[in-house]
Amino acid sequence: MTDPAPSSAFEAAYGFARSDVRLGNWRQAPWNVWAFRHVSELIPTALIPATPGLTEYPPVDPADLLEQTFPVGDGTASVADVLRRTSTDAVVVMKSGRIVADYHAPNFTAQSRHILFSASKSVTSVVAGILYSDGLIDVDAPVSHYIPELKSSAFADARIRDILDMRVSLDFEETYQDPRGDFARYRRAGLLEPSKLGDTPDSLLAFLASLQKGAGDHDGPFHYCSPNSDVLGLVVERASGQRFTDFAAARLWQPLGARQDAYITVDAAGTPRTGGGFCMTPRDLARIGEMMRLGGMANGRRIVSQDWVSDTTTNGSAEAWRAGKFFEWLPEGRYRNKWYQTGNANGAFFALGIHGQYLYVDPRAEMVVAKFSSQPEPVDNNLKRLNLALFDTLARLC
Template identity: 80%
Template structure:
């Protein structure tokens, strides 16, 4: 073909062809910008149904919000600068229960879903709280009480409480960019990467059953390991007798008034990857933050007990946090029920997923912010701190 080839609508929008995006590169820039919004085209998912007939209000332009400034200690920048620097795909800001600003990058709409990655863990913990409130989960019970397949694994004597607080002693390394390590095997078990012959367990539960205990006892330092949250999802399924996606739809998604169906990635057996597979719209993500901000009640309906919310946002172990690696980027932080506590004067708490997925709640400012990003690196402590500075600036000025 001579001359300039005409770009497809997809290529014009994203700068590359749809055929360029594969399971082997979907988390890498620039392909991740599209892939994080279209996970179900790459990985099997289960539907989490919203109540039919609910629709979103119109987009609220961010207006003056983008011109607000924040100081990082090294420089001063605008909110718009910070959004660009953190590769933001979408952000919604709610004040006192009302949407006051939507920010959407190119090709993102109110109906666009985005993967949460490890912010999924926090949503899974909310679902665990609902099952706990039903009297179905004993936090002091050992994991095999609910999942006997794990009785020969590291989880044999781990309590559900240890799983919730990331205080399981586990011989597992969360190295995101090692193609042959434990984390790569974990991803392959969840169908998140192409299979490698002879190196992929048949299923997620087979992978979990292969994990062994670390050197210390359970209940010690904060030790971030994603498989713990998939164990929690298994516990929820066994305790409730329900498929995870169906329980979430009935007991969380529809009660909070979610406007769009969500979905969650599943393995070859249909098991939900509750440690990182949720996909949803930013406004629906923000509704989960509002549920937590309001102590478990939304739209006049009790969905989650105040006891569970209080335990999540105020009772993390400072000692366990200081003994773990998170102190390097969140010096005053704590962690409880898979939510981070900022340790600041406003009592802010938040979720966190790789590549910049966050849900931030400031109870004093009555503020909830949901933010999706496609940051090129999975983990960047400088960008974590910048995101927190951005949220704090919005809380103080919006």
């Protein structure tokens, strides 16, 4: 008997052919299950290298944890049930700095790197926080101080603090399913979608420069707009004098002790999509959460200042949050430095990306959870609540 052809092996694993996955459908089910783990085959990327030679710890069997049950709605569900319902690709649970469970869906390995989508924003914030700790970023300075090319845009008089907290007055909406309009143009600028026939997409910088101010003033209600976070990535480059990937590798990724190279999607000019393009392993994502839990420390060295971490996890305007559109699914929440605060008794905070990407940190339980998913819909508030209930349960079980 001969081995099956590679295409047959692929189809046996995923239920479709590799040739079926295209730039036009990579975020849609069922193709997203493969695509979210292989973004670099679809979109240009730039490398964020890890320190060579660091060894990874063996996987930790999650069997006991998967069998645990907890109340869900009018009944109960096991952890395994919830992982299936939330289209989970991988989960890593850390307790007091030690990995206590690894879960990998079929065809996902410890070396698989998955896209974070908007959980990338929280990583970008950590990188910006390093520069803030160095005294090279003034959060009260206008964006145009660092990026003069945006002096005719909505960002001209917005402060760095406004982009960190999603309080820029911006004539822009996150309409994920709309194939037209500014959000679709934004995706094309980041090379995340096919260009229109005969059309050359804007660069990310040109797209950002085209955005205009909304009806209100800056520093108003929480208004979630991904382009804010791409602006922050450009601020990092201008303030550091380095490419974002080089600075992130030297000051975050390698000191963190990341075991695998990360990468980030880039536009045609090489500008990184710091608002949603990071790709990494779940364990390395968990290491970022552990560093935040420890107040900015990793491997006995300081990565970012305690002041930055404390500001991120305890400050932020409750009034601005209540005036925004995310209040409905996180009523006690706040948002600061591109991280969400739950408002729960444990002081938990988290990073969040569409299709179910999470980095959840519970300081009182000394727990960190990194979770990658391929949920069919980009936004599902019911699944957000279910994921948060899962994390709260893990904090009690682990």
